[in-house]
Amino acid sequence: MEQSVQTRRIDGKQLAADLRERLRQRVAEAQLSPTLATILVGDDPASAVYVRSKTRAARQIGIDVRDHHLPATTSQDELHALLTRLNEDPEINGILLQLPLPAGLDEEALLDTIAPEKDVDGFHPVNLGLLLRGRPGLRPCTPAGCMDLIHHTGTSVSGKHAVVVGRSNIVGKPVALMLLAEHATVTICHSRTPDLPDQVRAADIVVAAAGRPNMIQGDWIKPGAIVIDVGINRLDDGSLVGDVDFDAAQGRAAWITPVPGGVGPMTIAHLMQNTVEAFCRQTSSG
Numbered sequence: 411m412e413q414s415v416q417t418r419r420i421d422g423k424q425l426a427a428d429l430r431e432r433l434r435q436r437v438a439e440a441q442l443s444p445t446l447a448t449i450l451v452g453d454d455p456a457s458a459v460y461v462r463s464k465t466r467a468a469r470q471i472g473i474d475v476r477d478h479h480l481p482a483t484t485s486q487d488e489l490h491a492l493l494t495r496l497n498e499d500p501e502i503n504g505i506l507l508q509l510p511l512p513a514g515l516d517e518e519a520l521l522d523t524i525a526p527e528k529d530v531d532g533f534h535p536v537n538l539g540l541l542l543r544g545r546p547g548l549r550p551c552t553p554a555g556c557m558d559l560i561h562h563t564g565t566s567v568s569g570k571h572a573v574v575v576g577r578s579n580i581v582g583k584p585v586a587l588m589l590l591a592e593h594a595t596v597t598i599c600h601s602r603t604p605d606l607p608d609q610v611r612a613a614d615i616v617v618a619a620a621g622r623p624n625m626i627q628g629d630w631i632k633p634g635a636i637v638i639d640v641g642i643n644r645l646d647d648g649s650l651v652g653d654v655d656f657d658a659a660q661g662r663a664a665w666i667t668p669v670p671g672g673v674g675p676m677t678i679a680h681l682m683q684n685t686v687e688a689f690c691r692q693t694s695s696g
């Protein structure tokens with residue numbers, strides 16, 4: 411019989427609070443004045459909540475925020491014009507275009523419009539290309555948060571077998587590149603991977619980003635593995651769960667992130683870090 415492992419929870423809420431506090435001190439001490447422009451199109455309640463949390467976090471750090479709330483009827487051309495204006499505005503250091511956009515708008519084309527040096531989400535092809543090449547650039551926030559959570563365990567990524575479940579451009583692919591950059595052997599799984607349980611069973615580090623509630627079961631987890639659960643899934647009863655069956659992972663995983671309170675807060679903290687970085691690069695300060 412396999413021995414039970416003591417499972418420790420990685421407190422993303424606390425780590426994110428620590429990162430935000432470090433940023434607040436840096437902004438205050440170096441008298442930095444970063445400004446973030448947020449764009450929310452339409453009335454999706456979840457998107458409105460996300461923008462509000464980002465705005466609140468920014469203001470607490472000392473980042474000025476210019477909110478742009480536009481009607482769902484906004485056209486592609488109008489959004490393109492706004493992004494171009496913000497790109498050219500020297501007072502704006504970071505631009506956040508809240509996704510998803512209402513149907514009919516071309517998200518990809520609009521994200522491409524954002525100036526790479528103001529792309530604080532790190533989604534622009536130039537920033538993703540810099541990540542691929544291992545060069546400095548604005549990194550996507552959720553993957554960067556995942557890496558912080560892994561580092562917090564004190565385990566070296568080098569030589570470990572990491573399995574990433576999900577291959578989206580915003581989570582799965584970039585986190586796989588970040589793990590690779592730290593010398594993990596990386597497997598990327600997705601909806602057409604035929605033997606997902608066996609792939610996950612081989613993992614020293616699992617990053618779950620499929621958006622499937624409780625999909626990863628306890629007996630898929632290698633005893634002693636680090637489990638980073640990116641998934642945010644709302645069940646019919648209103649509760650939020652991740653992609654990993656958290657209860658079943660107890661006694662198997664050495665470390666696991668909870669949902670909520672794991673990756674989510676780290677994403678927002680990294681958005682703040684990118685905004686401060688963008689300001690420093692644009693003004694050669696800090």
Ligand code: NAD
Nearest residue numbers: 552576577578581600601619620621640641642673674677
């Ligand atoms: P996505 O829908 O763009 O991608 C999901 C990926 O999972 C796809 O590559 C797909 O192939 C794979 N997949 C789907 N079903 C699968 C299955 N049964 N087996 C294996 N792979 C499967 O999603 P996304 O934007 O990458 O987000 C993934 C999850 O992470 C969602 O729950 C989302 O809400 C959450 N998320 C959280 C944060 C955060 O800050 N915590 C940020 C972004 C996304």
